[in-house]
Amino acid sequence: MMKQLRGDSDGATHAYAVPNEVSASRDAWRWLLIGGLLLTLLYVVVPYGPLASAVYIAATLLAAVAVALAVKRRSQLFRPTAWLLIASALGLAASGHAIWFWLDLRGLEPFPSIADAFYLAIYPLFMAALWMLGQRSGRDDGALSDALIVGIAAAVPGWALLIAPYLEAPDLTLLQLFVSTAYPVADLILLPLILRLVFLHRARITAHLFLLYGMLAYLAADMLYAHGNSAGWYEPGGITDGLWLVAYALIVTAIWHPSASVEPCPPISSAELSSQRLIVLGAASMMAPAVILLTAGVDVEVVRVAAICSTLLFLLVMHRMAGLMRKTNRQAHELEKLSRTDPLTGAANRRHLGDELEREMSRAQRSGSPLTLAFMDLDYFKRFNDTYGHAAGDILLNELVGAWRPILRPADLLARIGGEEFVVLLPDTNIDEARQVVERMRQRTPREQTCSAGIAEFRPGDTAEAFLARADQAMYAAKHGGRDRVAFAAAPSQPHRE
Helix, strand or coil, X not given: CCCCCCCCCXXXXXXXXXXXXXXXXXXXXXXXXXXXXXXXXXXXXXXXXXXXXXXXXXXXXXXXXXXXXXXXXXXXXXXXXHHHHHHXXXXXXXXXXXXXXXXXXXXXXXXXXXXXXXXXXXXXXXXXXXXXXXCCCCCCCCHHHHHHHHHHHHHHHHHHHHHHHHXXXXXXXXXXXXXXXXXXXXXXXXXXXXXXXXXXXXXXXXHHHHXXXXXXXXXXXXXXXXXXXXXXXXXXXXXXXXXXXXXXXXHHHHHHCXXXXXXXXXXXXXXXXXXXXXXXXXXXXXXXXXHHHHHCCCCHHHHHHHHHHHHHHHHHHHHHHHHHHHHHHHHHXXXXXXXXXXXXXXXXXXXXXXHXXXXXXXXXXXXXXXXXXXXXXXXXXXXXXXXXXXXXXXXXXXXHHHHHHHHCCCCCEEEECCCCEEXXXXXXXXXXXXXXXXXXXXXXXXXXXXXXXXXXXXXXXXXXXXXXXXXXHHHHHHHHCCCCCEEECCCCXXXXXX
């Protein structure tokens, strides 16, 4: 029978605010839903004939007008172009219905006919609308891969129940075969687009849920019609036709619901794979093998199609799992980086410094290469904080790291170990070279602030604690010497020298 359009989704945030311009739609969507369901009930109850046909055409046309009116009145509607495509598709559906009923009530064969041209033209509009409604921030959370997994899995029973019977019918003309199979094929293309939208937006918004239910009702009507037409039990005026009207009512309800104006939030975690979605993917992956078991030895074509789809499903599941592994590894790398980085300045933290210091000391012990370490401390930082505030102090520390980093080599390490205290680890650098580096760093101290530094050189047999303590003592010597200067750790039998 008739191939009408399915609705689409607009997502919305989990908690949303209703714009002022749609305040009237707070109750309008309820009345529109009730009106659509009442028209559906009227069509099913009234005996099939001119009156029932008029009700059906009017209900479809009213749905198209209602969607178009919502696009015009609701200036903040999410993805209005997509909804205009939906309204256009509903208008095509109303035209197709009018032609189909006119032919059928006059005893003419309505299939295939010009009505099918209108019905089939709905699908590209609907596909474009679904894709547009799913376009957001760029991260799709694996939604497309997951949707393709379910879509390809559905293709196996779809082929067995909806397509194969037409291919095996010897009395169908080429045109009848093309039109008959075009509808279930289009449905199988639409299903992944619908699921992608659901997976992207999590279907936690009321308008989104109405749209999802409308999609499911429309797909159910399509499948029932295709199976009933091939098996010979379909009759116009029944529940199957009513499901299409229910789908229209739900689509109208979705666009008029206040939450249709709010853009969906991106997922918190791009690698999130909920238990519900995992169950869906698992069930989808089992669908093709189940069809193979049920049809083995009966229909070679169906078995062949199921085997091909099983292969594709396996590849898609592997692709999805590989994507999740890449995301997990990337997040693990980022967490590791965060655990070794000072959150305020981005410099290394004390843990990272400890690891690198032990490694460089071992290398210097083996090779005899020089290794120096500098303790650097901002002068009068407490006074700066008290004068300008702690926020300004944080900004100063960030600017300090940004100014010092370009002076250092990739092999050097700058670490923040306390409020305004920093340590610079300089491999393959002797004491004189270290002083030149530290002086350049002190000259780059931002906001006309000054810095005191203490430099120590690694001695064979040093522990990390002793090495750091000597540089720390030299820094305090610089502080006691008047600040804004560099001091060196004393040799074993020598006093501090500046």
